[in-house]
Amino acid sequence: MKKARDMKSIEQALVAFYRNQKRMPTYAEMMDLFEVRSKSVVSYWIEKLIEKGILEKDAQGFLKLSGVSFGIPLVGNVAAGLPVSAEENAHDVVSMDEYLVARPDSSFLLRVTGDSMIGAGIMEGDLVVVERDRQPKNGDIVLAEVDGEWTMKYFRRQGRGVFLEAANPAYSTIHPQSELKIGGVIAASVRKYLM
Amino acid sequence: MKKARDMKSIEQALVAFYRNQKRMPTYAEMMDLFEVRSKSVVSYWIEKLIEKGILEKDAQGFLKLSGVSFGIPLVGNVAAGLPVSAEENAHDVVSMDEYLVARPDSSFLLRVTGDSMIGAGIMEGDLVVVERDRQPKNGDIVLAEVDGEWTMKYFRRQGRGVFLEAANPAYSTIHPQSELKIGGVIAASVRKYLM
DNA sequence: TTGACATTAGAACGTGCGTTCTATATAAGT
DNA sequence: ACTTATATAGAACGCACGTTCTAATGTCAA
Numbered sequence: 135m136k137k138a139r140d141m142k143s144i145e146q147a148l149v150a151f152y153r154n155q156k157r158m159p160t161y162a163e164m165m166d167l168f169e170v171r172s173k174s175v176v177s178y179w180i181e182k183l184i185e186k187g188i189l190e191k192d193a194q195g196f197l198k199l200s201g202v203s204f205g206i207p208l209v210g211n212v213a214a215g216l217p218v219s220a221e222e223n224a225h226d227v228v229s230m231d232e233y234l235v236a237r238p239d240s241s242f243l244l245r246v247t248g249d250s251m252i253g254a255g256i257m258e259g260d261l262v263v264v265e266r267d268r269q270p271k272n273g274d275i276v277l278a279e280v281d282g283e284w285t286m287k288y289f290r291r292q293g294r295g296v297f298l299e300a301a302n303p304a305y306s307t308i309h310p311q312s313e314l315k316i317g318g319v320i321a322a323s324v325r326k327y328l329m
Numbered sequence: 330m331k332k333a334r335d336m337k338s339i340e341q342a343l344v345a346f347y348r349n350q351k352r353m354p355t356y357a358e359m360m361d362l363f364e365v366r367s368k369s370v371v372s373y374w375i376e377k378l379i380e381k382g383i384l385e386k387d388a389q390g391f392l393k394l395s396g397v398s399f400g401i402p403l404v405g406n407v408a409a410g411l412p413v414s415a416e417e418n419a420h421d422v423v424s425m426d427e428y429l430v431a432r433p434d435s436s437f438l439l440r441v442t443g444d445s446m447i448g449a450g451i452m453e454g455d456l457v458v459v460e461r462d463r464q465p466k467n468g469d470i471v472l473a474e475v476d477g478e479w480t481m482k483y484f485r486r487q488g489r490g491v492f493l494e495a496a497n498p499a500y501s502t503i504h505p506q507s508e509l510k511i512g513g514v515i516a517a518s519v520r521k522y523l524m
Numbered sequence: 525t526t527g528a529c530a531t532t533a534g535a536a537c538g539t540g541c542g543t544t545c546t547a548t549a550t551a552a553g554t
Numbered sequence: 555a556c557t558t559a560t561a562t563a564g565a566a567c568g569c570a571c572g573t574t575c576t577a578a579t580g581t582c583a584a
Contacts, residue, residue, distance in 0.1 A: 208438040230425035
């Protein structure tokens with residue numbers, strides 16, 4: 135029987151552990167993960183992974199998975215289709231959190247109700263990531279208060295004035311009279327199909 | 330001067346540290362984080378946070394932020410608008426990774442090209458999360474090979490037959506002759522507005 | 525067969541970790 | 555004023571952690 139103990143299987147074991155436990159395993163735990171019976175063997179493999187750049191040690195000597203290895207692979211585009219072997223052409227690996235939420239401290243999520251932004255591909259039930267403390271630019275989608283209700287609209291700048299436009303012809307464009315209350319700028323939208 | 334050393338500030342310091350370092354700090358590091366000069370004070374506060382349910386210790390005694398506290402708050406829906414104080418009504422906190430990617434080991438990302446699913450609110454440039462090893466149900470959006478090209482279509486089941494339908498009237502429905510190559514089922518779609 | 529190299533096992537070691545103790549300072553309640 | 559509770563500081567302790575050493579085993583080529 136050949137021990138399936140190569141770098142890839144070890145890396146996968148570490149990623150799986152980190153996904154579940156949200157921390158790196160101790161060397162004792164890695165003995166079980168790697169199916170070896172000595173911590174020195176763990177040290178042996180860890181050193182190899184560090185040389186390969188898969189692992190890092192931070193200033194305090196704690197292990198860290200390099201880059202954003204705990205996301206899922208971004209393999210290409212739809213036309214290219216599914217990855218042949220799910221191995222090699224994993225050009226990049228991204229974490230949804232890091233990709234979608236640039237400023238976690240000033241962001242929050244809202245669930246979309248209504249169809250005012252259907253033309254922009256934002257549908258009822260979607261979640262939108264809203265960044266507050268950010269001034270909207272022309273063409274951004276903003277969360278704004280209109281007639282005492284919060285809705286999502288395109289933010290349009292024309293000359294020295296601004297107005298709000300829905301991405302749905304059923305709604306009329308709004309030229310705010312006095313002040314314009316902006317709750318934030320939509321940074322991203324997500325939709326879930328499978329439960 | 331009053332020390333701003335309450336549970337909330339401590340929790341925020343821990344979350345911020347975890348976001349940056351992808352691990353929990355040691356007690357020595359927490360002395361700096363909390364601006365105290367004794368590890369016993371750290372222990373004192375950690376115990377309080379554990380009682381409050383903000384922190385946990387796993388089986389090996391390692392600290393862990395409870396729940397999914399390292400996401401961003403889901404505060405309600407668009408009609409309700411932005412959170413008044415960004416504190417209290419944080420009903421739930423979700424991580425985009427956990428929310429969107431249920432099966433990380435059998436999922437991958439694709440960038441959408443073309444407009445065949447525009448009717449379903451999936452536009453060019455979006456990212457879709459694809460789950461392989463999953464049989465599609467009627468109405469699911471699937472990644473399928475049609476005429477040697479990979480595209481996204483609705484998976485329709487009719488009687489004992491199946492066919493593929495685009496969410497765009499410009500594309501015709503496809504009744505596969507022989508076999509039907511399915512690369513996976515679309516689990517989620519995301520779109521990013523701000524760069 | 526022999527040698528070189530890669531991989532595993534086991535044990536010993538020093539250090540930093542989290543814990544726990546005592547003591548002191550501040551704030552609030554009666 | 556006196557008590558009680560809350561919060562901080564400092565020091566000491568035991569142990570688990572990661573490191574490192576020696577040695578044995580497996581693998582492959584010459």
